[in-house]
Amino acid sequence: MWEAIRVTLLLAAVTTPLLLLLATPLAWWLAKGTGWFRDTVAAVVALPIVLPPTVLGFYLLIALGPHSPLMVVLQPFGVRTLAFTFPGLVIGSLVYSLPFAVQPIRNAFEAMGPRPLEVAATLRASPWDAFWSVALPQARRGYVTAALLVFAHTIGEFGVVLMIGGAIPGQTEVVSIRIFQAVEQLNFAEAHLISGGLLAFSFVALMIMLVIDRRFGARSAGIRP
């Protein structure tokens, strides 16, 4: 059980910062862009919300398996397959939780509107400078929401990790799979313990989000007239 908890927490701790980094340029572009191409990309980014995790996991398994074009590219570097490995799990988690990172950050950038950046430009801030000194701090609530959502979502992952991770104890077995296996072995005591822990964790995560929303809600939606 502790092995599974360790792997799960590690997975969430690696996925969350990586995904925030990855989602930032994407969310920025989606917030500022226009046209059908942007809508197409927005739909693709949102796909993991509606897609059955097993479908996503299946395609990821193919993509990370030894015969995929991606692995052919990586083969000269000594990587034959990422299926059933921890790095493979991370990649799966990144894709699976992508919309949960992009959406809140994109919303925060959109809520800010163009004015703060115009003001920054008239105060001699270059676009790059303005992004760091104005856009990011103004969008901080979006980042906190995104981080909590991604972390919690990764902790609760099941279908995708089962497909591409294979539940190898100590490497790719996470808590949600551990629960499934405990129940299969009629080990209800362990299933109760982990399930109860996850329930408490999810509740606390949501409470934190609500409190943050209330506390910073009034002042992070951009410029106040």
Place this chain on the structure above:
Amino acid sequence: MIQVDLSGTVGDLTLSVRFEAGAGLTALMGPSGSGKTTLLRAIAGLERLSGRVQVGDAVWQDADRFMPVHKRAVGYVFQEPSLFSHLSVEGNLDFALKRSPKTVDKTGIVDLLRIGALLPRQVERLSGGERQRVAMARALLSGPELLLMDEPLSSLDQSARAEILPLIRDVAERVPVLYVSHDPLEVARLTGQVIYIRNGRLAERPAVTLEGLSQAEIEALAMKALGS
């Protein structure tokens, strides 16, 4: 000396304006939708019109180049105060000060706009008039060669206006100001240099109409006309 010769289309509006302005405050007047704000934004580089803008010796744009907003020595006071909500009052001022290419007398500007007591405050806790004073100070701290003001008093009540109006006159003694307004009384109290715009073009000075003005406003106009 400010030389502006801009033309182009933004949205439904076709603009073609050419004028020069000197030191002090020059008012840009005209009915709403006449293109005053668009013109101001284009001078700042926030809107792209073709033509030429020169402030002092610096050419901000001409046929060959278009200097981006952050490279223009421009200060801009927007209609609504637009302070950064993630920074305190002092944080807002320092944002400008840090990026100013020349040394600016922060204490002098803080005193000029009488915002010394506000420095540690959060932006949300300020009144409308206080916010606009901070916005003016912030614009000055970026070391502008030209200050653009887009109806900075329009969202304020009478007492806040009365308080800020003389400050704007003081500011205009330090840096040339282009001041957009549609309020003839406000402009009458600020300057005699007025440029009129109608439908995106320069227009003749319209006849003053007293209809709808209060007794006090008519008296103020009369006093102005009498030169006192």
